[in-house]
Amino acid sequence: MNRRDRNSDDLELFELLEKLGELTDATGIPELLGRLLDIYGLKTVAYLGSGVTAQPGQSPYLAVTYSNEWVDHYKAQRFVDIDPTVQIGMRRMLPIDWDELDRADEDVRRLFGEAKEFGLGRRGISLPVHGQHGDRALVSITSDASDRDWRYLRLHYMRDFQMLALHMHQAILRLEGKTVEQARLSPRERECLLWVAEGKTAWETAVILGLSEHTVRCYLESARHKLGAANNTHAVNKAGKVGLLTQLP
Amino acid sequence: MITIVEGAERDRHPALIDEMFRMRAAVFADRLEWDVSVTNGREVDRFDAEDPLYLLSLDDRTGALQGAVRLLPTTGPNMLRDVFPVLVPGGAPASPLIWESSRFAVNPAAFNAYERAEANHVVNRTTIELLCGIVEVCQRAGIEHVVSVFDARMARIFRTIDCAFEVIGAPTRIGRTMTYAGIFDMSDAMRERLGEAGRLLAPVLAPVDPRQTPAPASSD
Numbered sequence: 001m002n003r004r005d006r007n008s009d010d011l012e013l014f015e016l017l018e019k020l021g022e023l024t025d026a027t028g029i030p031e032l033l034g035r036l037l038d039i040y041g042l043k044t045v046a047y048l049g050s051g052v053t054a055q056p057g058q059s060p061y062l063a064v065t066y067s068n069e070w071v072d073h074y075k076a077q078r079f080v081d082i083d084p085t086v087q088i089g090m091r092r093m094l095p096i097d098w099d100e101l102d103r104a105d106e107d108v109r110r111l112f113g114e115a116k117e118f119g120l121g122r123r124g125i126s127l128p129v130h131g132q133h134g135d136r137a138l139v140s141i142t143s144d145a146s147d148r149d150w151r152y153l154r155l156h157y158m159r160d161f162q163m164l165a166l167h168m169h170q171a172i173l174r175l176e177g178k179t180v181e182q183a184r185l186s187p188r189e190r191e192c193l194l195w196v197a198e199g200k201t202a203w204e205t206a207v208i209l210g211l212s213e214h215t216v217r218c219y220l221e222s223a224r225h226k227l228g229a230a231n232n233t234h235a236v237n238k239a240g241k242v243g244l245l246t247q248l249p
Numbered sequence: 250m251i252t253i254v255e256g257a258e259r260d261r262h263p264a265l266i267d268e269m270f271r272m273r274a275a276v277f278a279d280r281l282e283w284d285v286s287v288t289n290g291r292e293v294d295r296f297d298a299e300d301p302l303y304l305l306s307l308d309d310r311t312g313a314l315q316g317a318v319r320l321l322p323t324t325g326p327n328m329l330r331d332v333f334p335v336l337v338p339g340g341a342p343a344s345p346l347i348w349e350s351s352r353f354a355v356n357p358a359a360f361n362a363y364e365r366a367e368a369n370h371v372v373n374r375t376t377i378e379l380l381c382g383i384v385e386v387c388q389r390a391g392i393e394h395v396v397s398v399f400d401a402r403m404a405r406i407f408r409t410i411d412c413a414f415e416v417i418g419a420p421t422r423i424g425r426t427m428t429y430a431g432i433f434d435m436s437d438a439m440r441e442r443l444g445e446a447g448r449l450l451a452p453v454l455a456p457v458d459p460r461q462t463p464a465p466a467s468s469d
Contacts, residue, residue, distance in 0.1 A: 091257030093302040093320065093348075094390050100457045129345075130299070130325030158391030159346070166324060166345040186339025188417065214434035215415040218342065218394040225324075225344035 012039045013160050014230035020164075020171040021228050026063075033065050036164070040157065043121035043142045047168050050090060051135035053176050061172060070118035077114075082107045085126040090138040095158060098124035098142075115142075123150055127161050129169045132180070137172075139165035163230070170228065185239070189223040192216050197236040251382035251453045252307055256300040265305055267291070269317045276354040281400075284424065296351070299326050304382045306375045308359070316355040316375040318383065323347045323396060329430055333398050336430040337418035342396050347432075350383055350397045372410050377447030380412055384443065385454045387435040395433045400426040407431075410446035413439065 016039065019032055033045050049061035064071065080086055084101050103109050116122060121142030129137035139161060145153050170180050185193070188209075195205040202220065206213040220232055229235035252265070259266045270291035277283045277292055285292050299321060306316040321327045323342055327349040330341040355375045383395060396417070399407075404427075407414055414431035421428055433439065444450045 088255070088257055091300045092255045093300065093322065094253070094255065094386070097457075130322040132325060134299075134326075155391065158389075159393075160391075162345040162391045184340040186337060186342075186418070188339065189342075212413070212415055212434075214394070214413075214436065215417075215432060218347065218415075218432045218434070221346050221393065222323075222342035222344045225346075226340075 010160075010231060013163070014234060015039075016164060017167050017228075017230035018234065020167045023171045023175060026175055029063050030065070033063065037065060040141070040160075041143070041145070043119065043144055044140075045142075046140045047137060047165075047172065048086065048090065048140075049135070049137040049169060049172055051131070051133075052137070052169070052173050052178065061176070063168075063172070067119055070115070070120070073114070073118065077111075079111050083111060084108060085124075085138065085140060089126045089140075090128055090136045092128050093130070095125050095127040095161075097154065098126070121145075123154075125154065125157055125161070127158075127165045129165050131169060131173070135169070135173065135178075137165065137169040139168060166225075167228065185223055185226055186219075189219045189226070190239070192219040193223050193232070193236055193239055196220065196232045197240070250307055250309055250455045251378060251385075252305045252455050253386060254303045254305060256297065256303065259303075265307075265314060266303070268314045269303065269305060270297075272314060272317065272356045272358075273352055273354055275357055277352070280357060282425075296321060296326065296328060302386070304379060304386065306378050306382070313359065314356055315359040316373075316379050317352070318350055318354070318379050319352045320383070320386070320395075321349045321351065323349050327351075329396055329398055333423075333428070333430065335419075335421050335423075336398060336428060339418065341430075342394075342417070342432070344394075346391070346393045348387060348392050348395050350395050353379065353397070353399070353403070355379075372406050372446070374447055374449075376406060377410055377443055378449055378453050380410075381440060381443050381447065381449050381453045383433075384435050384440040385452055388437075388440075389454075393435055395435060396430060397433065398428060398430050400428055402426070404429055404431075411442045412446070413442070 016036055023029065023032065036045055044065050046064040046066060052061045085096055089096055101108070103112065121144045123145060124140055124142040126138050126140040129139065141157060141161060143153065173180050191209060192205055195208055200208065202216045203213050206216045209216065224230070224232065224235045227235045227238045229238050254262050254266065270293050273292035274287045274290055277285045278287045285294065302320040304318050305314060307313065308315055324345055328351045329337060329349055330343070334341065355373050359375065360373065387395060414433050416429050416431050418430050
């Protein structure tokens with residue numbers, strides 16, 4: 001598997017994560033989802049969140065690029081009752097590749113057939129999100145990529161959308177007035193960020209700290225997540241702003 | 250072979266999951282004497298209610314349970330963050346690209362006579378198969394690292410089979426044994442080293458085939 005350094009070539013992912021972090025009200029969501037479709041060459045993207053609103057017993061939070069016609073049709077046909085991604089997807093840990101769904105059921109075949117007619121892609125992935133306090137979400141993307149491209153793209157999508165799905169979820173929690181606890185950076189996470197801020201690569205940082213490179217990457221990954229940052233540079237900036245980098249152990 | 254069972258879909262495999270909980274009682278309560286709660290002969294904790302992912306090692310011929318491990322996302326409730334914060338005074342790792350593994354167990358009933366006699370010297374093949382399964386399932390989901398809490402005995406096993414890990418935070422004596430939090434790299438290189446240690450070069454995860462998945466109503 002390709003383990004690129006995210007500093008250099010994930011500018012677009014970075015841009016999206018940053019925009020998600022800066023969302024101030026829900027009216028900005030459609031534009032952001034549209035940008036996401038452009039960047040990744042997707043047909044549709046859909047966010048479904050549970051336990052994200054303040055009031056209990058609320059219906060799931062929905063943010064989709066689907067046409068109104070499809071949403072209406074989906075509701076009218078009560079597809080939610082048979083949609084295998086929704087039925088179990090949010091409670092899973094593994095993403096669902098729609099190719100792996102059992103299409104033996106006639107209703108399920110009809111659902112996916114009609115979805116295509118209403119503009120969804122032939123292929124899809126649904127990624128579950130497990131939040132801090134039992135809140136859950138499911139982010140589904142669809143694509144019309146060819147068989148050949150899909151083999152490569154699906155791995156790429158898996159990794160990027162693990163991050164995007166969680167950041168979408170946190171943005172929506174924030175918009176709904178739920179506080180997302182800012183996890184503390186561990187001393188090692190801060191140490192690694194500090195050396196990255198000094199311009200060291202992960203490998204150089206590993207040598208300096210006497211750790212393996214993969215461990216340094218793991219600390220940086222965790223630090224990026226805790227700071228809501230897409231890449232190391234962004235994480236260093238954010239940590240610097242809140243004075244985290246001066247608190248070295 | 251390793252069979253994947255989503256916690257959310259455990260009703261599809263009631264007999265296997267029940268067997269796993271009984272095996273966990275035999276391993277963690279009876280053999281290792283950990284402070285775990287056993288009800289009706291089954292060791293189940295609150296994280297089993299958080300929709301984790303289970304990897305079950307099944308005998309290729311008989312289908313008998315040989316071992317199991319549980320995976321949880323580090324973005325949600327997990328053992329390192331919620332049960333063992335003492336091991337990570339600076340805070341537990343949390344990332345959508347990091348999962349946590351826990352309740353790693355090899356079925357004592359599945360050891361053969363030779364392995365029982367040599368239990369302290371030979372690393373059980375099931376152990377390596379489960380580790381290979383963790384790497385494969387993580388790669389399938391875009392997960393890059395796994396964190397885990399383990400004792401000195403497991404640390405020795407990891408070293409024996411070249412399963413590289415790095416200790417994070419502060420190892421602490423809990424009960425009778427030193428307890429560590431470590432991180433593991435879910436890379437191709439890791440999978441290759443494990444494959445060589447256990448002579449498990451082909452994928453250990455059973456292929457995904459929805460047609461072979463029993464319907465929710467049926468049992469194993």
